[in-house]
Amino acid sequence: MIPNARIEEAAYTIMGKAAIEIPEDYRTGIRGMLEKEENELSRFVLMSMIDNWEAAEQDRRAMCADTGVPRYYVKVGNEARLDGGFIGLEHALRSATARATRDVPLRPNRVHPLSRQDNNNNVGINAPEIEYSFEPDADWIDVTTVHKGGLFGTDYRMLFPGDGIDGIKKFFLDVMVQFGRRGLACQPAIVGIGLGGSKDTAMVLGKQAACLRAVGDANPDPEIAKLEQELKDLGNSIGMGPMGFVGTSMVVDCHIEVGYTHTGGMPMSVHSFCLSSRRATARVHADGRIEYRTDPKWFTPYMRREGIEWCADAALHAAE
Amino acid sequence: MTLKSARLRLPVETSDLEPLEIGTVVYLDGIVYTGREGLYKKIDEGVMPPVDLASLGNANFHCSPAASVGDDGTYNLGAVTATASFRFSRFLPKFFEISKAKLILGKGGMSEQDYRDHFVPNGAIYLTTVGYGTGALLGRGIKRVRDVHWLKELGIAQAVWVLEVENFGPFLVESDLRGRSLFEQSNRETLDGIERVYAGLKFPALRRYGETVNRDDEVI
Numbered sequence: 001m002i003p004n005a006r007i008e009e010a011a012y013t014i015m016g017k018a019a020i021e022i023p024e025d026y027r028t029g030i031r032g033m034l035e036k037e038e039n040e041l042s043r044f045v046l047m048s049m050i051d052n053w054e055a056a057e058q059d060r061r062a063m064c065a066d067t068g069v070p071r072y073y074v075k076v077g078n079e080a081r082l083d084g085g086f087i088g089l090e091h092a093l094r095s096a097t098a099r100a101t102r103d104v105p106l107r108p109n110r111v112h113p114l115s116r117q118d119n120n121n122n123v124g125i126n127a128p129e130i131e132y133s134f135e136p137d138a139d140w141i142d143v144t145t146v147h148k149g150g151l152f153g154t155d156y157r158m159l160f161p162g163d164g165i166d167g168i169k170k171f172f173l174d175v176m177v178q179f180g181r182r183g184l185a186c187q188p189a190i191v192g193i194g195l196g197g198s199k200d201t202a203m204v205l206g207k208q209a210a211c212l213r214a215v216g217d218a219n220p221d222p223e224i225a226k227l228e229q230e231l232k233d234l235g236n237s238i239g240m241g242p243m244g245f246v247g248t249s250m251v252v253d254c255h256i257e258v259g260y261t262h263t264g265g266m267p268m269s270v271h272s273f274c275l276s277s278r279r280a281t282a283r284v285h286a287d288g289r290i291e292y293r294t295d296p297k298w299f300t301p302y303m304r305r306e307g308i309e310w311c312a313d314a315a316l317h318a319a320e
Numbered sequence: 321m322t323l324k325s326a327r328l329r330l331p332v333e334t335s336d337l338e339p340l341e342i343g344t345v346v347y348l349d350g351i352v353y354t355g356r357e358g359l360y361k362k363i364d365e366g367v368m369p370p371v372d373l374a375s376l377g378n379a380n381f382h383c384s385p386a387a388s389v390g391d392d393g394t395y396n397l398g399a400v401t402a403t404a405s406f407r408f409s410r411f412l413p414k415f416f417e418i419s420k421a422k423l424i425l426g427k428g429g430m431s432e433q434d435y436r437d438h439f440v441p442n443g444a445i446y447l448t449t450v451g452y453g454t455g456a457l458l459g460r461g462i463k464r465v466r467d468v469h470w471l472k473e474l475g476i477a478q479a480v481w482v483l484e485v486e487n488f489g490p491f492l493v494e495s496d497l498r499g500r501s502l503f504e505q506s507n508r509e510t511l512d513g514i515e516r517v518y519a520g521l522k523f524p525a526l527r528r529y530g531e532t533v534n535r536d537d538e539v540i
């Protein structure tokens with residue numbers, strides 16, 4: 001039985017960790033880009049960011065004052081039992097958000113979209129968002145928080161099968177350039193792409209691909225992994241770098257997630273997770289133990305439905 | 321090539337800004353005050369701030385801090401990061417008139433048109449933050465919160481924070497006194513590469529309403 005109080009503690013802790021500690025995979029990725037970058041202005045930006053992450057960790061202050069719209073991704077083991085139930089869990093996540101907003105502090109970014117009412121705690125209607133997934137043969141829950149801004153760097157487009165890889169590349173470039181100029185996307189970014197599903201699925205998959213996969217991680221499907229590498233290289237060959245200066249540092253990594261889609265369409269989304277790619281995960285075990293990490297491990301084989309009721313026959317007989 | 325660097329004492333005189341070329345790295349000492357949608361909109365609606373902005377110095381930062389206010393009224397200020405400035409373009413004439421600002425600090429700059437029309441006549445320049453997430457470095461440069469105005473009316477994120485800063489930066493000179501823009505210069509320098517990566521890619525079957533095909537255009 002997982003104690004609700006431990007979930008609250010874990011959620012509170014990852015709020016601070018995400019805001020202050022840059023994930024090591026991202027830092028390594030940016031250092032690699034700095035080695036290749038030749039433009040003086042672009043190099044200055046990358047070096048300033050590396051200095052900034054060190055300052056954040058030394059001072060225990062947020063690395064970026066735009067602490068985004070803090071939200072949660074929760075993966076629940078099929079065998080996990082929560083002593084407060086899911087309502088208790090959601091209460092704990094709201095409480096942890098409000099406490100961390102005051103204590104870290106985070107910027108209270110969350111306001112009512114029309115009245116602009118600010119509760120000064122990042123909690124409100126549909127805030128923080130909580131998304132769920134499940135995992136077989138596990139009795140833990142993973143709570144991940146992501147702090148992502150979100151005014152720029154994301155776009156959606158309905159493509160059609162006839163648009164092919166050209167259409168994908170062109171839309172990818174559109175987003176890189178339109179938000180890359182002046183560095184509105186705060187690049188170099190982890191670029192996540194959602195392909196397929198319905199419009200909303202494509203948006204959700206792309207966001208998760210950007211925020212919940214570490215730099216260096218490749219899609220297990222070799223064809224998709226090849227496209228990830230191609231798009232990453234394409235983005236870095238534009239001749240544009242950080243802040244839209246001349247350079248080669250646009251895309252730290254590219255992650256693509258797919259979903260089966262309408263036979264007539266190919267919806268696509270592109271999301272840029274910025275120079276302050278903030279994510280942190282806590283695993284709360286059945287005995288209340290908490291383990292912290294920076295790789296959310298969200299896209300498990302089960303999540304991608306690998307080997308699960310693929311063919312029509314198996315799906316038809318699944319109920320028997 | 322090595323970047324030039326400068327340190328400015330606030331408030332500045334226009335003559336201090338004379339030698340600053342676009343692309344120069346700048347650090348600041350003195351007083352800056354924050355202001356974004358909340359402040360600009362109120363001024364636009366004819367509601368004057370509770371304090372004479374010109375008395376706060378002449379450096380306005382398009383920013384809001386990650387901060388909290390304790391029960392005893394003390395401020396806990398962590399990081400500070402700029403917000404994108406292009407959104408405030410239409411408020412500039414009135415703002416310059418009442419603030420007498422000489423330095424605008426923010427994210428992403430404004431257009432060369434804005435610089436020519438509003439900054440140059442006021443002897444003002446624009447400094448952009450770097451990255452844009454150097455919130456911890458900028459937070460380090462804040463020595464004290466001198467005052468906060470309109471906290472109750474606008475909330476923590478939109479209030480006018482008056483900050484005493486020391487070695488506050490880094491910033492880059494985005495516009496100079498002649499109204500030239502580092503970003504627009506970069507746009508021109510990157511355009512050939514952009515044309516090259518698009519070469520041969522077909523347009524999708526479904527265009528977007530009003531879609532431009534000119535890659536010289538910006539979306540701001």
